[in-house]
Amino acid sequence: MKKLMSGNEAIARGAYEAGVTVAAAYPGTPSTEILEHMVEYKDHIYSEWAPNEKVACEVAIGASIAGSRSLSAMKHVGVNVAADPIFTYSYLGVNGGFVLVTADDPSMHSSQNEQDNRYYAKFAKMALIEPSDSQESKDFLLEAYKISEEFDIPVLYRVTTRVCHSKSLVELGERVEVGFKPYVKRLDKFVATPANAKIARGKLENKLKALEAYSNTSPLNKAEYNENTNIGIITASVSYLYAKEVFGDKASYLKLGFTYPLPMDLIRDFASKFETVYVIEELEPFMEEQIKAAGIKCIGKEMIPNMYELNPDILAQALLGTTTESKTVDTNVVPRPPVLCAGCPHRGFFYTMSKKKNTVIAGDIGCYTLGAMEPLGALDSVICMGAGISAAMGMAKSFEVTGRDTKVFGVVGDSTFFHSGITGAIDVVYNKGKMIPVVLDNSITGMTGHQENPGTGKTLMGEDTLALDPVDVLKAVGYKTVAVVDPCDLKAMNEVVDAAMNATESYAIVTKRPCVLIKNLPPFKTKCIVETEKCKTSYIDQSMCVGCDVCMQVCKFDAIVKVGEQ
Secondary structure (H helix, E strand, O other), X not given: OEEEEEHHHHHHHHHHHOOOOEEEEOOOOOOOHHHHHHHHHOOOOEEEEOOOHHHHHHHHHXXXXXXXXXXXXXXXXXXXXXXXXXXXXXXXXXXXXXXXEEEEOOOOOOOOOOOOOHHHHHHHOOEEEOOOOHHHHHHHHHHHHHHHHHXXXXXXXXXXXXXXXXXXXXXXXXXXXOOOOOOOOOHHHHOOOHHHHHHHHHHHHHHHHHHHHHHOOOOOOEEEOOOOOOEEEEEEOOHHHHHHHHHHHHOEEEEEOEEXXXXXXXXXXXXXXXXXXEEEOOOOOHHHHHHHHOOOOOEOOOOOOOOOOOOHHHHHHHHHOOOOOOOOOOOOOOOOOOOOOOOOOHHHHHHHHHOOOOEEEEOOOOHHHHHHOOOOOOOOEOOOOOHHHHHHHHHHHHHHHHOOOOEEEEEEEHHHHHHHHHHHHHHHHHOOOOEEEEEEEOOOEOOOOOEOOOOOOEOOOOOEXXXXXXXHHHHHOOOOEEEEEOOOOHHHHHHHHHHHHHOOOOEEEEEEOOOOOOOOOOOOEEEOOXXXXXXXXXXXXXXXXXXXXXXXXXXXXXXXXXXXXO
């Protein structure tokens, strides 16, 4: 049977067919839907949203050690968080097959960088597999588990935004019940002491040599020859589809699905047949560098851009000097920059902070990153998950040393707080930081599409569970005062911020109001405190809010904000 599937949906299906029994992830575009679709197979696969990518990876590693085939999925920057266990597990090797899915984001559609995670395979010494479409996203995963178990090594499964979100027909298969590999206590294999790691290091190099030999005959690598052409193209992932669209039957192709270790004998034999050899790959010259180092002549990044997504037009312009005819349509549409949603509870906090002088606010990754945008313009920095508090701590210490009298706030969301904000909050208390951590709790993981987190009271598989409260956690780690406030109560919000700025002991703020887009949100009535000629609503249902000054912050109708009780 065939079914139209996205790459992410196909990966989940591939995990099911490959006999995976444990999957763990932290949501992040473009990887999020992998675990969301994994729930469709909950009778066979245990799936969870972990607090962060490191935990997700360690859960999957633990399952692998115990004898299960396991999978961990995350976006490319999430691999940075999970790097610690990954590098060590490559040394140790697997029991049940282990696959780590990295969803890279060329052109940074929803990311703060576009790092090329293929280098993680080389750096951590893992096998690397790259599918190019939805069918391969499913099929290659079955091969990945065979490789992982046969060569006793973790596999990095690299997809990109286009592969993750594009849809194509997928021929479905049946689940392969591989069973559980017996768990046997082996201190020499699974305990990473220096003595064991030294021995494992040598074994790992031998595994990589065996993997390279295997890659030359891997079914994931295939040559497609066309007659009467002197052009050979070496490519992988979605770049293969772009190359085929541009060159068609005017070139021959070596399409690589197993890309580390590279099948160098196969590449050398292919390249020897052509006058001109192009290496077409998105982002960095990962394959090109290795191919040139092996003494094989090829053309790559000297002509093809090494940043942002590729597409057929870019390739045609770069390699053939041709351009595609296009028409520009003047729609007279006014540009609309990204903004917080109408009714977003974060607006009340940022609006309040925008009125405060002599303050600095370190932001974080989430919906509230948009607090940096005008007309709010409230954030001073955004770095990575968890840095909202940690970076603010560094700012505060710098100002303290230099004698600058500036109050520093560090902002994270509830999901980000559980992800990596808790450690920063501990650092502030432990090292007597003079800054104010702020947790913007909207009861959900908002930015990636409303996934559950440790504070929602639900698991990925829909089970009721303990709902952790950032307030309780902050109190438990030592904050003297944890102020809880409804951010849409501007009077209370202002009072809390003033109290925090004047506090002499550790002080944290937790704003609490659910995201207006949460499905089945109970009625949450609030008094409208804006009166204008065009807005005189007395009470509004939050789920029906269209955005008055409380929500939009800068009223287009010159509203007079009258602070009153809610």
